Amino acid sequence: MDYIGKGNIAFAFFIVQKKEETIMTAKGITCEIVRPIAVLTENERGYTKEVNLVSWNGADPKYDIRNWHPGREKCGKGITLTEEEARALMGALKGVFGEK
Numbered sequence: 001m002d003y004i005g006k007g008n009i010a011f012a013f014f015i016v017q018k019k020e021e022t023i024m025t026a027k028g029i030t031c032e033i034v035r036p037i038a039v040l041t042e043n044e045r046g047y048t049k050e051v052n053l054v055s056w057n058g059a060d061p062k063y064d065i066r067n068w069h070p071g072r073e074k075c076g077k078g079i080t081l082t083e084e085e086a087r088a089l090m091g092a093l094k095g096v097f098g099e100k
Contacts, residue, residue: 029056030056030058031054031055031075032055032058033053034052034053034054034055034061035052035053036053037050037051037063038051045070047068047069047070047076048068049066050064050065050066051064051065052064054080056080062082062083063080063082063083063085064078064079064080064081065081066078066079
């Protein structure tokens with residue numbers, strides 16, 4: 001998975017990666033990473049902040065931004081966006097950073 005550098009965040013949703021499936025269960029919640037998109041950052045302990053296309057509990061996949069434990073054993077709180085919301089965010093970020 002590629003890292004997104006500063007200044008490229010508005011284009012994070014365009015990075016295409018090979019399909020990867022990961023299923024995680026925690027507290028009765030299932031998570032399937034339908035398509036990994038990008039790793040935005042990684043800290044010194046190996047935790048990553050990622051953008052992925054994720055299906056939670058078998059629902060339609062949504063764009064998901066959250067922190068992940070090394071090996072994706074656990075994840076932190078995050079945000080999920082529908083395609084419409086992700087496109088609105090992308091447009092807003094383009095307005096802030098400009099088209100590059």
